[in-house]
Amino acid sequence: MTVARVRIGVNGGLALLLLALAATFSLLIGERFYAASTLRSMAFQLPELGILSLAMMVTLLKGGLNLSIVATANLSGLTMAWCLTTLVPGSEGVMWGVWQGVSLLAGFAVAALIGLMNGYVIAYLGVSPILATLGSMSLVKGLAIGLTRGDVISGFPEPIVFIGNGVVAGVPVGLAVFLGCAIPVALWLSRTPTGAAIYMIGSNERATRYSGVDTRRVMLKVYVVSSLLCAVAAVVMMARFNSANASYGESYLLVTILAAVLGGVDPFGGVGKVAGLALALVILQVISSAFNLLGLSQFLTLAIWGAILIGATAVAVRGRRGG
Amino acid sequence: MRDLLQRLRRRHEFWLASVIVALCVALTLATDSFFTLRNLVDLLTSNAFIGILCAGLIVVLVAGGIDISFTATATVAQYLALSAANAWGATWLTLFLMACGIGVCLGAINAFFIVKFRVHSIIVSIATLNIFYGLLIYATSGRYIYALPDWFSYGIYWFETEIDGWPYGVNLQMLLLGLAFLSTWVLLNRTNVGRQIYAMGGNPDAARRMGFPVVRLQVFVYGYMGFMAGVASLAQAQFAQSVAPTILVGKELDVLAAVVLGGASLLGGVGTVLGTFLGLTLLALLQNGLVLVGVSSYWGQCVTGAVILISVSATALEAGRQRRLRRSAA
Numbered sequence: 001m002t003v004a005r006v007r008i009g010v011n012g013g014l015a016l017l018l019l020a021l022a023a024t025f026s027l028l029i030g031e032r033f034y035a036a037s038t039l040r041s042m043a044f045q046l047p048e049l050g051i052l053s054l055a056m057m058v059t060l061l062k063g064g065l066n067l068s069i070v071a072t073a074n075l076s077g078l079t080m081a082w083c084l085t086t087l088v089p090g091s092e093g094v095m096w097g098v099w100q101g102v103s104l105l106a107g108f109a110v111a112a113l114i115g116l117m118n119g120y121v122i123a124y125l126g127v128s129p130i131l132a133t134l135g136s137m138s139l140v141k142g143l144a145i146g147l148t149r150g151d152v153i154s155g156f157p158e159p160i161v162f163i164g165n166g167v168v169a170g171v172p173v174g175l176a177v178f179l180g181c182a183i184p185v186a187l188w189l190s191r192t193p194t195g196a197a198i199y200m201i202g203s204n205e206r207a208t209r210y211s212g213v214d215t216r217r218v219m220l221k222v223y224v225v226s227s228l229l230c231a232v233a234a235v236v237m238m239a240r241f242n243s244a245n246a247s248y249g250e251s252y253l254l255v256t257i258l259a260a261v262l263g264g265v266d267p268f269g270g271v272g273k274v275a276g277l278a279l280a281l282v283i284l285q286v287i288s289s290a291f292n293l294l295g296l297s298q299f300l301t302l303a304i305w306g307a308i309l310i311g312a313t314a315v316a317v318r319g320r321r322g323g
Numbered sequence: 324m325r326d327l328l329q330r331l332r333r334r335h336e337f338w339l340a341s342v343i344v345a346l347c348v349a350l351t352l353a354t355d356s357f358f359t360l361r362n363l364v365d366l367l368t369s370n371a372f373i374g375i376l377c378a379g380l381i382v383v384l385v386a387g388g389i390d391i392s393f394t395a396t397a398t399v400a401q402y403l404a405l406s407a408a409n410a411w412g413a414t415w416l417t418l419f420l421m422a423c424g425i426g427v428c429l430g431a432i433n434a435f436f437i438v439k440f441r442v443h444s445i446i447v448s449i450a451t452l453n454i455f456y457g458l459l460i461y462a463t464s465g466r467y468i469y470a471l472p473d474w475f476s477y478g479i480y481w482f483e484t485e486i487d488g489w490p491y492g493v494n495l496q497m498l499l500l501g502l503a504f505l506s507t508w509v510l511l512n513r514t515n516v517g518r519q520i521y522a523m524g525g526n527p528d529a530a531r532r533m534g535f536p537v538v539r540l541q542v543f544v545y546g547y548m549g550f551m552a553g554v555a556s557l558a559q560a561q562f563a564q565s566v567a568p569t570i571l572v573g574k575e576l577d578v579l580a581a582v583v584l585g586g587a588s589l590l591g592g593v594g595t596v597l598g599t600f601l602g603l604t605l606l607a608l609l610q611n612g613l614v615l616v617g618v619s620s621y622w623g624q625c626v627t628g629a630v631i632l633i634s635v636s637a638t639a640l641e642a643g644r645q646r647r648l649r650r651s652a653a
Contacts, residue, residue: 127639135631142625254449303457306450314440
């Protein structure tokens with residue numbers, strides 16, 4: 001059995017699971033499940049978790065992990081929020097627009113710095129990714145708490161709020177932003193030498209290094225890209241809530257690993273595709289929205305997500321062994 | 324003497340202990356309140372919950388696995404055991420039997436998925452964290468329990484003495500913290516099972532071929548973690564004087580940080596009880612010291628993160644240097 005067949009199997013299996021869930025929920029809920037408002041609310045909720053999951057996924061593929069994604073998103077979001085509320089002059093005009101751009105760039109710069117730090121410690125000092133990002137998670141979150149004293153920064157210009165809540169041609173802007181991240185990341189992973197090197201490092205780092213790939217440089221890039229994706233998630237999150245805080249979205253951290261693994265990403269690297277992750281995200285979102293419509297608690301959703309993760313992984317492991 | 328120093332320098336615990344001693348000296352000189360019995364008691368009491376969980380997690384890491392679900396296990400154990408005690412009455416013995424029994428059962432569920440379906444422990448425990456926690460909050464609507472049995476609220480107070488007008492004694496948290504570390508030390512250093520756990524963590528295939536009961540060991544390890552989660556949950560409930568089902572989940576990475584700071588490897592087979600205790604002590608002293616010298620508590624987490632990063636980087640650099648030395652010697 002080849003690896004390629006397993007991967008097709010994973011995506012096919014996820015599609016089947018999604019169909020089964022959709023059929024079950026439409027029987028239970030009826031018309032309301034397919035109403036435009038339901039689909040739209042799904043489309044508004046998916047992007048934050050989706051972009052953060054991409055940030056987690058690229059590090060998982062190379063055999064690493066990034067526990068600092070939510071902390072990075074929050075610090076970069078706070079940077080943007082602080083700049084937006086203190087630097088942006090007036091309420092219209094060219095400078096108004098320019099300073100908003102500068103504010104967002106400042107957030108991205110902070111995220112890039114965190115990514116460089118993670119990448120340097122992991123790739124060049126040789127610290128295990130869990131330990132390094134556990135430390136940087138504490139450091140980055142601590143900085144955010146220390147600088148803001150836990151306060152919320154809120155009240156942004158209209159164009160920023162539009163990113164989180166606007167709709168263009170029927171498509172929520174947030175969803176467009178997610179696709180604008182997912183498609184380039186998918187192409188990066190599947191069509192570029194760096195992408196190929198990431199999968200190779202995930203399978204066997206030493207063999208990749210001996211075959212002439214500058215593995216350290218590739219790993220550094222992975223952590224910088226992961227951090228920059230966190231900054232994109234920060235923009236969406238900040239825009240949707242119209243505020244930023246040091247401890248938003250903390251429950252997303254473990255859920256991003258859950259989504260990636262459910263989507264067929266091997267938590268020890270080397271295997272996984274963006275399409276699988278996207279399917280997994282849709283599955284999680286469908287369950288969450290359907291439970292919401294059925295009036296069931298969000299905590300029950302958490303429990304079902306956990307059960308599906310174990311079930312799907314067990315089936316995948318059995319398939320790989322038995323096939 | 325020189326030889327001894329050379330050998331000590333290579334030990335992770337030596338560096339941790341040096342930093343801790345330096346920190347203690349600095350804090351004693353800088354503040355009046357650090358080197359007091361009162362502060363020592365406070366430190367031990369408030370860090371008991373994290374500490375007892377550390378004593379469980381080190382065993383899991385040595386065995387080559389990882390567990391994230393123990394905070395959810397503790398929440399469930401605490402909630403069910405104290406609800407039962409409120410409804411039907413209980414004694415210290417039956418209360419602990421209930422909490423630890425629930426912990427062992429939930430740990431066995433983890434072990435079941437890990438052994439039976441060969442799913443890696445990090446995936447299983449992320450999933451079961453969500454399942455245990457989600458179901459508990461769903462079933463209880465997240466209601467707090469404020470009314471606890473009187474004897475439980477009162478706790479225990481052994482060897483009570485009075486110094487300078489303050490009553491001192493061994494309270495429940497200190498007792499349980501001490502027992503937890505003692506039992507893990509005995510388990511890992513003085514029993515056959517402990518040696519087998521180190522062997523299994525170091526090389527699972529070799530352990531299987533040697534004929535070690537790998538499945539039984541796995542069940543034991545995750546059961547032990549669950550047992551400790553049960554013990555920790557009661558220490559925490561007695562300290563907080565209430566059961567709050569939503570505040571424990573989220574602390575799992577704090578426990579992991581203390582254990583890995585103590586030198587345990589995530590690859591299995593490496594880690595000591597002394598190192599774990601020192602890692603826990605260092606993080607606790609940092610938090611305590613920052614408050615005592617008047618740094619705003621908002622900066623505590625930032626300093627903790629910096630210390631973890633510096634420590635793991637230094638360890639990795641030292642390991643790399645040792646490797647190069649060995650290679651050039653060979």
